[in-house]
Amino acid sequence: MSKPYAVVAITKHGVEIARRLQAGLAGTDVYYPAQFARGDETALGIYAYDGSVTQYIPELFVRYDGLIGIFSLGAMVRLVAPLLKDKKTDPAVVVIDDRAQHVISVLSGHLGGANQLTQQVARCLGAEPVITTASDVSETLAVDLLGREFSWEIENFEKVTAVSAAVVNEQQVQIVQEAGERNWWPYSKPLPPWFCVYSSTQAAMHDPFDAALVITPRLLTLPEQEHLLTNGVLYRPKVIVLGVGCNRGTKAEEIESVLVQTLRDLRLSERSVRNLATIDVKQDEPGLLEVCERRAWPLVTYTAAELNQVSLAQPSETVYRYVGAWGVCEPAARLSSGAKDWVLEKVKSGNVTVSVCMVTADA
Template identity: 60%
Template sequence: MARGLADIFPATDLYYMSKFARGDESDKNIRLFEGSVKLILPELFKSYNGIILFISLGAVVRMIAPILEDKKKDPAVVVIDDRGEHVISVLSGHLGGANELTREAAKAIGARPVITTASDVQQTIPVDMFGRSFGWVIESFEKATPVSASVVNEERVVVVQEAGEKNWWMYDKPLPPSIRVYDSANKAMKTEFDAALVVTDRLLDASEESVLLRNGVLYRPKSLVLGMGCNRGTSPEEIEAVILVTLNELRLSVKSVRSLATIDLKKDEQGLLDVCKKYGWELITYTPEELNTISLKNPSETVYRYTGAYGVSEPAALLCAGAVDWLLEKKKIGNCTISVARIPAAEEAGGVRI
């Protein structure tokens, strides 16, 4: 079964005891080992994102117990019984991806997936995975456990969504009445609730944090685009400083930036490339003709003379975000010009937005 599963999932490494060798292991890049699986598990934990074990569940629990560290670090662990009838998600079901790995493995071998995490069983919001498929980042994780309890126990939960994708409800049924969705922190704070899921690219003020994050989790959607122009040779330190100062002035989170956009003349600008690499942003570039399709309030003849475009940061931000207006039209600081736009949310969540 393990050999067959490895053939179906080619991005995996297969290990089994040398006493089961068939002679073709070297050709198939199969790793043989001596002794107990327990001896190699500590190294496997460090080397892999997911581990599938054809061993009894009880034995696996005893073997992994001494090497567990943290739910944000531990790999996904999945167990398959000796007859291949059940695939069981054992460890890191959400953050580590064990639940999804369980479903994929079960489908591959025709087995029954066994998943016991409460949000999956009850078909409700998985707090530690909320928005992950869209690239949302959890900024405040401390209250994830009590907030999850509030969700699965159907206590009063508010979802405050000021930015980001709205089609996050994944089930073919309405939102439970215990979950209410608000489009602003201000509206939610006027109600009574037991827990909050806050999705925003704004920096919360002290009063919002004290109320919403008392028992809440803060998510940063990838909802912002930075349009930038700069002089040739501008250092990454100056570019980064301009970005951080500008976002702080706008009270926006750098964790919500999805990409940086500019003219194609700057596709090899080392300072821009270095900043994008540091933050994990994609550098998107446009031709002068593409940039000129955006009508500007203050087109620049000087910029046109040097680049062929009447502006760089402003049209690049709008084109990349698919927006019709800016959060910041244009600001020049030193060697840089920066514009900021928010990606519009196209789809509504399942349920009533207040």
């Protein structure tokens, strides 16, 4: 798959619509019957197929992020029904009628992006978007999408359905946000009165509620879990920066073990790590790169001159002698996070040193 979307047509009118979409919607592959070929398909990268569309849909369903069918809703439902797995893995599915009057979001409206794709296709064709997801129609929070644009992770996805029901039914919902981006409300209208926002779990623990949205990098205590997560969704914002220093040749297992143990000691979630930070001479350190690959943690590096701009209470002459910086993990964490102070200034374990900072709102 070189492009995210597949557009499939089965009629002469559908072919015209498909060609319009290829021209107007970026990242689109087009498929239609060879009997309607116009001779320029190879030049345009259009796939003209023989036989029935039925034999091609299963492959397209797994190859693309979005499947756009220019045929009836009922036909699409019958075609994809045997292929469905779950909302976290199924692609976006959209249908367009044969006159391009309506574009309908069919499947994976939120996580798969079908609702957003429906809007894009409708704008491209000048058609009417049809979206039936309750949170979109009501212009309220989509529990499964909250913070997605900021890469927040949901830790207990099994609670999403019940909490979503409380949101769309306008029940009392606590939003407890201890960290992370604050501009998550997507609408120009004020937050509805059935949402109550708190800056800490402590502030929220004694007020009644029907459901909770908890945004924190902390590992919750057992009482917090029992109170807030019985009908609550836990989000992990990407707010932790780990400054790392290590001796040359340190194994990935040692580096990873020290990082994970440090987070546990601080009662912070690994899911909230935004990135690692270190000096540029370590940008090719095999063990460090292996940890980053395993954990999908980006690595940010700084020159010695940049690191030396951060004042340290205990500059190291030994570190300076080897790399030209008075410290590595402490200033790297501060520079990457934008924080004014450390959660943990420095801890050394074996061949590894670690510093922990929290990302500031404007970093």
